[in-house]
Amino acid sequence: MRIGIDFDNTIANYDGVFYAAALELGLIPADLGRDKNSVRDLLNGSGRKDEFTKLQGYIYGARMDLVSPYPGVAAFVRDAVAAGHELFVVSHKTRTPMMGPPYDMHAAARGFLEAQGFFSPGMLSPENAFFELTKEEKVARAATLEVEAFIDDLPEILRMSGFPSTVRRILFDPYDALAVKTDDLERCTDWETIYGTLLGGPMNAVFLPRSQSQDNTDLLAEASRLCVKAGRGEPHGLKQLSGGKNNRVFRLDTDKGPLVLKSYFRHADDPRDRLGAEWNFLTYAWGRGVRCVPEPLACDRHAQLGLYDFVEGEKLSANGITEQHIEAAADFISTVNQRPYGPQSLNSGSEACFSVADHLDRVDQRVARLTTLDPEAPHVGAARTLVTERLEPQWLRVKASILESCTAVGVDPTARLPEADIIVSPSDFGFHNALWQDARGLTFLDFEYAGWDDPAKLAGDFFACPEIPTPPEHFTLFVETLCHRLNLGEVAQARMVMLRDAYYIKWACIVLNDFLSHHDARRRFANQGDRAARCAAQLDKADALIAKTVSDTPGG
Known part of the structure; x- marks a missing residue:
């Protein structure tokens, strides 16, 4: 099967990235909601619409290092290629931003795929990644490649007339927000479901984000990247805390005070997205002014790591x-x-x-x-x-x-x-x-x-x-x-x-x-x-x- 995959918000997950970049540039207060819409609404609502446009260019052109792949997409690519399917990345965006420095956003997207291992042996061929300038050119490219299935997060792209009628149109809906009026599309809320839909059977992977033999030095390197994303200083010490029955929980000491790093368990027999559930709940609660829960700071869904505020206290008897x-x-x-x-x-x-x-x-x-x-x-x-x-x-x-x-x-x-x-x-x-x-x-x-x-x-x-x-x-x-x-x-x-x-x-x-x-x-x-x-x-x-x-x- 020839399978086409969109890039932005299908492979590349921007959760928390707009907040991190805007905070880094001094555009927003630290207590703003961490979703993209909160950043956009604040800037647009305060007469700084151009700043949000420049922010988009800054992220897509210069800060793709803040972005993570969605959980399961790398395993899907690996196993699809191993099974003999031919995969293509087909996306669309302007080559340079509409405003601000002229970053090459196509090159930045390719750099992300390379840095995240998608161009490694047994994965995607670099020649099979296409970044077009318009959505019409994107759909035309998919048709020229004769894809038999296409995965995208935008229903309007999948419904464009340029797609051959025989293409399976897979709508990636990670926030489960597009159930209404999408009966004409095959809607999947995660990559594990896409795996089963296109490849059949459960995903051939055990989701252990870090092997038990992984030492704290490697976790510190991951934690450092998350701290940059959250604007919370440089970590210098890591100690596992007792009590976690399903996940590993660490106290992370940084030059700006202690934080909590959580490494989440996933297994082929129990693929529940523990990180996603916790991150979404805490983001929701903080957005409603609830402060009797830890503050969510940054996460890496691919590595199944979450960074949170450290809370002192004692257990009740x-x-x-x-x-x-x-x-x-x-x-x-x-x-x-x-x-x-x-x-x-x-x-x-x-x-x-x-x-x-x-x-x-x-x-x-x-x-x-x-x-x-x-x-x-x-x-x-x-x-x-x-x-x-x-x-x-x-x-x-x-x-x-x-x-x-x-x-x-x-x-x-x-x-x-x-x-x-x-x-x-x-x-x-x-x-x-x-x-x-x-x-x-x-x-x-x-x-x-x-x-x-x-x-x-x-x-x-x-x-x-x-x-x-x-x-x-x-x-x-x-x-x-x-x-x-x-x-x-x-x-x-x-x-x-x-x-x-x-x-x-x-x-x-x-x-x-x-x-x-x-x-x-x-x-x-x-x-x-x-x-x-x-x-x-x-x-x-x-x-x-x-x-x-x-x-x-x-x-x-």
């Missing part, structure tokens, strides 16, 4: 959680969800639920996964016994009780929630992901599963997570406060109560994930220590969670 902390948690959720919702696109949260049936299905899936325990896992016999004799029977009882409750309150378990009941959720929400500081109060952390979701899932996770369990006596206070501040009705509140036990079962399944092979790979990536000790501890936690479905009363 379960015994130290008071009504003040419960109300602070509810304040955070209600502030993020102040209406009207902002224009930035957020995806659904990980394992999002939009009906009662969704909640039950998610737990069903987790229980079913535990039928395939790793036979090499320590204590696997005890885990099998716990699953078959305790967890599975209790889940059947809990599920039956939930369905009875639905009937009692007149809720159709298969019906989609009203839109007013769906919120922006941090997911995996609880005091295990929070730090307390006397002067600042609570700061909430870790949003790698965040997105649109049912608040009943948030409440379930908040009280069921075993690491720093929220005391059950605060359940009613949290639910009533949250429902009041989010203007949720009686049905939403009843849903939170009826689903509570489902989340104890869900978390029992989660803590038993250490007995699954690819979850063990994630723990090893995060340097979580001896597996035998982990597995033994998780058995005790799972047993305690199952017991809570009997001992905790629904009202708190």
